[in-house]
Amino acid sequence: xxxxxxxxxxxxxxxxxxxxxxxxxxxxxxxxxxxxxxxxxxxxxxxxxxxxxxxxxxxxxxxxxxx
Amino acid sequence: xxxxxxxxxxxxxxxxxxxxxxxxxxxxxxxxxxxxxxxxxxxxxxxxxxxxxxxxxxxxxxxxxxxxxxxxxxxxxxxxxxxxxxxxxxxxxxxxxxxxxxxxxxxxxxxxxxxxxxxxxxxxxxxxxxxxxxxxxxxxxxxxxxxxxxxxxxxxxxxxxxxxxxxxxxxxxxxxxxxxxxxxxxxxxxxxxxxxxxxxxxxxxxxxxxxxxxxxxxxxxxxxxxxxxxxxxxxxxxxxxxxxxxxxxxxxxxxxxxx
Numbered sequence: 001x002x003x004x005x006x007x008x009x010x011x012x013x014x015x016x017x018x019x020x021x022x023x024x025x026x027x028x029x030x031x032x033x034x035x036x037x038x039x040x041x042x043x044x045x046x047x048x049x050x051x052x053x054x055x056x057x058x059x060x061x062x063x064x065x066x067x
Numbered sequence: 068x069x070x071x072x073x074x075x076x077x078x079x080x081x082x083x084x085x086x087x088x089x090x091x092x093x094x095x096x097x098x099x100x101x102x103x104x105x106x107x108x109x110x111x112x113x114x115x116x117x118x119x120x121x122x123x124x125x126x127x128x129x130x131x132x133x134x135x136x137x138x139x140x141x142x143x144x145x146x147x148x149x150x151x152x153x154x155x156x157x158x159x160x161x162x163x164x165x166x167x168x169x170x171x172x173x174x175x176x177x178x179x180x181x182x183x184x185x186x187x188x189x190x191x192x193x194x195x196x197x198x199x200x201x202x203x204x205x206x207x208x209x210x211x212x213x214x215x216x217x218x219x220x221x222x223x224x225x226x227x228x229x230x231x232x233x234x235x236x237x238x239x240x241x242x243x244x245x246x247x248x249x250x251x252x253x254x255x256x257x258x259x260x261x262x263x264x265x266x267x268x269x270x271x272x273x274x275x276x277x278x279x280x281x282x283x284x285x286x287x288x289x290x291x292x293x294x295x296x297x298x299x300x301x302x303x304x305x306x307x308x309x310x311x312x313x314x315x316x317x318x319x320x321x322x323x324x325x326x
Contacts, residue, residue: 005117006114006115006117007114026117028115028117032125033115033158034112034154034157034158034159036154041153041154041157042157043157059114060114060115060117061112061113061114061115061154061158062112062113062115062158063110063111063112063124063125063137063158063160064088064110064111064112064113064124065086065087065088065089065090065096065110065111065124065278066086066087066088066109066110066111066112066138066140066274067086067087067088067089067109067111067138067140067225067226067252067272067274067275
């Protein structure tokens, strides 16, 4: 399936994935990330039960330095 | 000296707010927060770099000692600012927010209409909003009336090092404001911070001038000292500006000269 992550297309062999598994696959620490799935903010507690299907848009945001 | 900065009911000893962008390393930032005695530090929200996840910036911040103030930098309108604010809260940054709406990249000047619109929405959602604004006394008042916890007028464009070019308007904002006035952006050297605080600003926010210094922690210390000096001078001499004259006024006695 295809996921649109941070505006770019990525193809995965899986038919579906949950958000927590996606973060593991792309080696991203779930504790430091906030996510939007199809425009909706997902709280960290719900990463494991948030299903991602073909075409889902995922935004992964973290805290960086800024003024 | 018992002289706290109070924003939204919360007390701070330090009047130097520190931005965390552009530091050469996380360690340099950590040492600069310490040397500058900053108690409010701003951060930004950006997409995770999938090739290099985890910026590590958060590890420099001791949240028992420093309040995290996420900004909405990069937002070009109210809608984008509100989205970033909600993401910041979901990321565990709390309810405090530096609201920043800059529609064009060359001068990064804040959009007053979109800022006011976003402030109304975010205050209704329970955010403690500190808006970055041009030095516009009417806008500052409107934002105060909307429920903003402070106003943050700019000295000059972000990262420009041009110092305080808006001093006359900032004086009016200070005179009229019932919420703290934090001079933000453009402060290039510690004396710029002193001028803001001597004039009666409640605090300053500095980032680039410290972050790109040869020795950021030492520059943070210099800014902290300048802020402290400015504050003491302000408290000792609130009306110093009214004493200015065009002509000289001898400080040595005019009587008793031997000629």
